[in-house]
Amino acid sequence: MSHKAGFVSIVGKPNAGKSTLMNALVGEKMSIVTPKAQTTRHRIIGIVNEPDFQIVFSDTPGVIKPAYTLQASMMSFVQGSLIDADIILLVTDIHEKYDESEIIEKLRKTESPVAVLINKIDKSTEAEVKAKVAYWEETLKPQVIFAVSALHGHNIGAVMGFILDNLPEHPPYYEKDALTDKNERFFVSEIIREKVFKLYEQEIPYSTEVVITAFKEEPAITRISAEIIVERDSQKNIIIGKGGSMIKKVGTYARQDIEEFLQQKVFLELFVKVIPDWRKKDNYLKRFGYDQ
Numbered sequence: 001m002s003h004k005a006g007f008v009s010i011v012g013k014p015n016a017g018k019s020t021l022m023n024a025l026v027g028e029k030m031s032i033v034t035p036k037a038q039t040t041r042h043r044i045i046g047i048v049n050e051p052d053f054q055i056v057f058s059d060t061p062g063v064i065k066p067a068y069t070l071q072a073s074m075m076s077f078v079q080g081s082l083i084d085a086d087i088i089l090l091v092t093d094i095h096e097k098y099d100e101s102e103i104i105e106k107l108r109k110t111e112s113p114v115a116v117l118i119n120k121i122d123k124s125t126e127a128e129v130k131a132k133v134a135y136w137e138e139t140l141k142p143q144v145i146f147a148v149s150a151l152h153g154h155n156i157g158a159v160m161g162f163i164l165d166n167l168p169e170h171p172p173y174y175e176k177d178a179l180t181d182k183n184e185r186f187f188v189s190e191i192i193r194e195k196v197f198k199l200y201e202q203e204i205p206y207s208t209e210v211v212i213t214a215f216k217e218e219p220a221i222t223r224i225s226a227e228i229i230v231e232r233d234s235q236k237n238i239i240i241g242k243g244g245s246m247i248k249k250v251g252t253y254a255r256q257d258i259e260e261f262l263q264q265k266v267f268l269e270l271f272v273k274v275i276p277d278w279r280k281k282d283n284y285l286k287r288f289g290y291d292q
């Protein structure tokens with residue numbers, strides 16, 4: 001069976017209705033939404049899983065394709081200033097004044113399909129809608145313009161249709177398992193990875209993988225153990241830092257974010273493990289998810 005999957009970036013000014021739109025899109029038919037998560041490459045605000053498609057919604061403009069290959073993952077850091085989602089939804093409030101912002105400049109340059117959503121039409125007249133449609137046709141020339149009311153679910157089906165029409169054929173990017181625990185583990189490892197990327201220089205992050213080895217939910221606390229895997233002893237020493245100072249930082253910052261993500265107290269234990277040349281070994285690449 002063919003499968004579609006892709007990244008949909010929802011952008012727009014504060015208060016335009018992005019969250020309301022997300023809820024409306026994810027609404028009825030969809031099976032699961034993953035809670036908000038700040039990850040290395042993008043902030044995922046929801047994932048919609050159906051047997052034959054997976055839509056990953058993100059509200060951060062930027063390069064948001066995750067990369068399950070190391071090379072692609074490096075690219076995503078290089079190209080951080082472009083909008084490279086599979087589909088982009090620009091949400092605008094019908095009554096807002098839109099200046100020529102940076103985002104419009106980027107949207108003009110992107111090759112991804114762009115839809116402009118003129119939101120809150122329940123609070124406007126037909127003449128106002130017409131004027132706004134003309135304005136956006138002139139300003140951005142997007143693939144399509146929808147006049148919607150996210151709050152009242154008006155025209156949301158059409159937006160969903162646009163997404164599905166433009167979603168590429170692709171295997172799922174994330175676990176399709178309905179068990180949220182699986183997703184939580186994934187996001188927790190991403191949070192730890194993010195700290196490694198932030199705290200260490202150059203090639204260290206690219207030599208690193210994070211594996212969650214234990215994830216135990218107790219009523220008052222979640223106990224998590226993770227291994228930070230590197231390729232050489234010298235890298236292990238760098239990760240640990242003088243007297244454990246660096247690894248302690250990774251642990252503290254990661255724990256704070258994980259607590260916010262899980263909305264629970266977290267005990268986080270980190271271990272550093274050397275697997276010589278893991279990046280060259282198929283069995284490890286596979287185990288860490290780089291198996292395309």
Ligand SMILES: Nc1nc2c(ncn2[C@@H]2O[C@H](COP(=O)(O)OP(=O)(O)OP(=O)(O)O)[C@@H](O)[C@H]2O)c(=O)[nH]1
Binds near residue numbers: 014018019120123150
């Ligand atoms: N009347 C009307 N109000 C709407 C509609 N969509 C959103 N709103 C309201 O607009 C306000 C902002 O909506 P949000 O969905 O929080 O907007 P947002 O773009 O996610 O805002 P930020 O998180 O600040 O970026 C809320 O009070 C919504 O209820 C709509 O279609 N009609």
